[in-house]
Amino acid sequence: MPKVKTNRVKYPEGWELIEPTLRELQAKMREAENDPHDGQRKCEALWPIFKIAHQQSRYVFDLYHRRHEISRELYEFCLDQGYADRNLIAKWKKPGYERLCCLRCIQPRDHNFQTTCVCRVPKHLREEKVIECVHCGCGGCASGD
Ligand SMILES: [Zn+2]
Ligand SMILES: [Zn+2]
Missing domain, CATH: 1.10.287 (Helix Hairpins)
Known part of the structure; x- marks a missing residue:
């Protein structure tokens, strides 16, 4: 702000x-x-x-x-x-963060099972092809997606 x-x-x-x-x-x-x-x-x-x-x-x-x-x-x-x-x-x-949506999606404490948000997982590594993360609605922001 x-x-x-x-x-x-x-x-x-x-x-x-x-x-x-x-x-x-x-x-x-x-x-x-x-x-x-x-x-x-x-x-x-x-x-x-x-x-x-x-x-x-x-x-x-x-x-x-x-x-x-x-x-x-x-x-x-x-x-x-x-x-x-x-x-x-x-x-x-930083390499790998060029498309990062928001800082919350890389806060380990905000994610129960992994250290990063689902939207940080490259498309070819995740099962669901279409996602919307709960934090900011990001549909995927890994580099190269
Ligand atoms: Zn994201
Ligand atoms: Zn996210």
């Missing part, structure tokens, strides 16, 4: 190019948070929120690390302001 902004925030150069997309994602996020979730299981109600958070981090990550379209300063600014998840992005830089 972005921290509360004060008037003193100085927006780095290039901000105006990425602001519309970030604002749009933030609006979507607010919508998802305010959704009444009627008749949904509690965990399912959180899925859209994880999904949008992921999208937002991925957007900032790609701009800097893949497309090289924003400056280091602007990139750091986005992380500092909470527009992207620094911890999740740190994982994406």
Whole structure:
């Protein structure tokens, strides 16, 4: 979540190019948070929120690390302001975690039988071909899937 902004925030150069997309994602996020979730299981109600958070981090990550379209300063600014998840992005830089959906899916304590979530198991190693993990609704985020 972005921290509360004060008037003193100085927006780095290039901000105006990425602001519309970030604002749009933030609006979507607010919508998802305010959704009444009627008749949904509690965990399912959180899925859209994880999904949008992921999208937002991925957007900032790609701009800097893949497309090289924003400056280091602007990139750091986005992380500092909470527009992207620094911890999740740190994982994406590691081999095997390039497509990781969310940090919860690799928390050993959250999973009863295995050390990672079912969505981290490569498609060819699992019996079910179509899955949705309970944490974030991820349909599989192992590298190479
Ligand atoms: Zn996943
Ligand atoms: Zn998962």
